[in-house]
Amino acid sequence: DAGITQSPRHKVTETGTPVTLRCHQTENHRYMYWYRQDPGHGLRLIHYSYGVKDTDKGEVSDGYSVSRSKTEDFLLTLESATSSQTSVYFCATLGTTLSGNTIYFGEGSWLTVV
Amino acid sequence: AQKVTQAQTEISVVEKEDVTLDCVYETRDTTYYLFWYKQPPSGELVFLIRRNSFDEQNEISGRYSWNFQKSTSSFNFTITASQVVDSAVYFCALREYSGAGSYQLTFGKGTKLSVIP
Numbered sequence: 001d002a003g004i005t006q007s008p009r010h011k012v013t014e015t016g017t018p019v020t021l022r023c024h025q026t027e028n029h030r031y032m033y034w035y036r037q038d039p040g041h042g043l044r045l046i047h048y049s050y051g052v053k054d055t056d057k058g059e060v061s062d063g064y065s066v067s068r069s070k071t072e073d074f075l076l077t078l079e080s081a082t083s084s085q086t087s088v089y090f091c092a093t094l095g096t097t098l099s100g101n102t103i104y105f106g107e108g109s110w111l112t113v114v
Numbered sequence: 115a116q117k118v119t120q121a122q123t124e125i126s127v128v129e130k131e132d133v134t135l136d137c138v139y140e141t142r143d144t145t146y147y148l149f150w151y152k153q154p155p156s157g158e159l160v161f162l163i164r165r166n167s168f169d170e171q172n173e174i175s176g177r178y179s180w181n182f183q184k185s186t187s188s189f190n191f192t193i194t195a196s197q198v199v200d201s202a203v204y205f206c207a208l209r210e211y212s213g214a215g216s217y218q219l220t221f222g223k224g225t226k227l228s229v230i231p
Binding site: 031033040041042043044045048058088090094100101102103104105106107108 | 147149151157158159161164166205217218219221222223224
C-alpha cells in the first residue's frame with residue numbers, strides 16, 4: 001500500500017468547465033503519474049512528474065495540464081472538459097520493493113463530462 | 115516503440131479450472147521489466163509481479179505462476195484451480211530500461227477473466 005489518495009473519487013461536470021483532480025501520497029515518492037483508463041485502450045499515461053515542479057507529457061496529454069508544488073501532491077487539470085475526457089483517472093507513484101522499482105496505483109477517480 | 119498485446123479480451127472458466135492469460139510484448143531494449151496487475155470489480159489496480167528481462171526463471175506464488183520466455187517475447191500468467199475471487203481484469207505491462215528516466219509503464223488492453231461457480 002503506497003498511501004495514495006485521490007479526490008474526488010466521483011465527479012460529474014459539464015462540458016467546457018475546468019476540473020481538477022488531486023492526488024496525495026504519504027510515502028515521499030519522487031515520481032508520480034496520471035493515467036486514464038478507457039474500454040478497449042487499457043491504461044494510458046497522461047502526464048508524469050519526476051520532482052517538485054518537474055513534469056513531462058505522456059501519450060495522451062492534449063487537453064490536460066498538471067502541477068506539482070509539493071512532493072506529496074500532484075494535480076491534474078482538465079482546462080475545458082469535453083465528453084471525450086469522460087474516463088477513470090488513476091494516480092500512481094513509483095515505490096521500491098525488494099525486487100526493485102514498482103508503480104503503485106491509487107483507487108481511481110470516475111469523471112463524467114455531460 | 116514498445117508495445118504490449120493481450121490477445122484474449124475475455125475468458126470464462128468454471129471454478130477450479132486452470133487458466134492461462136497471454137501477454138506478448140515488443141521492445142528494442144535488451145533490458146526491460148514486465149509486470150502484471152489485477153483490477154477486481156471494485157476498480158483498484160493491484161500489483162502482482164515484476165520481472166526483469168535478464169531473469170527468465172519462472173515464478174510461482176501460491177496458485178499463481180508466471181512463464182517468461184524471451185525467445186517468444188511472452189510473459190504468460192497461469193492461475194491454477196481458479197476461484198470466483200480471481201474474477202477481474204488482468205493487465206500486463208512493460209517498462210523499458212531508462213536509467214534515470216521516467217519509469218513509465220506501457221499497458222496491454224487487459225483480459226477480463228470471469229470464474230463461474
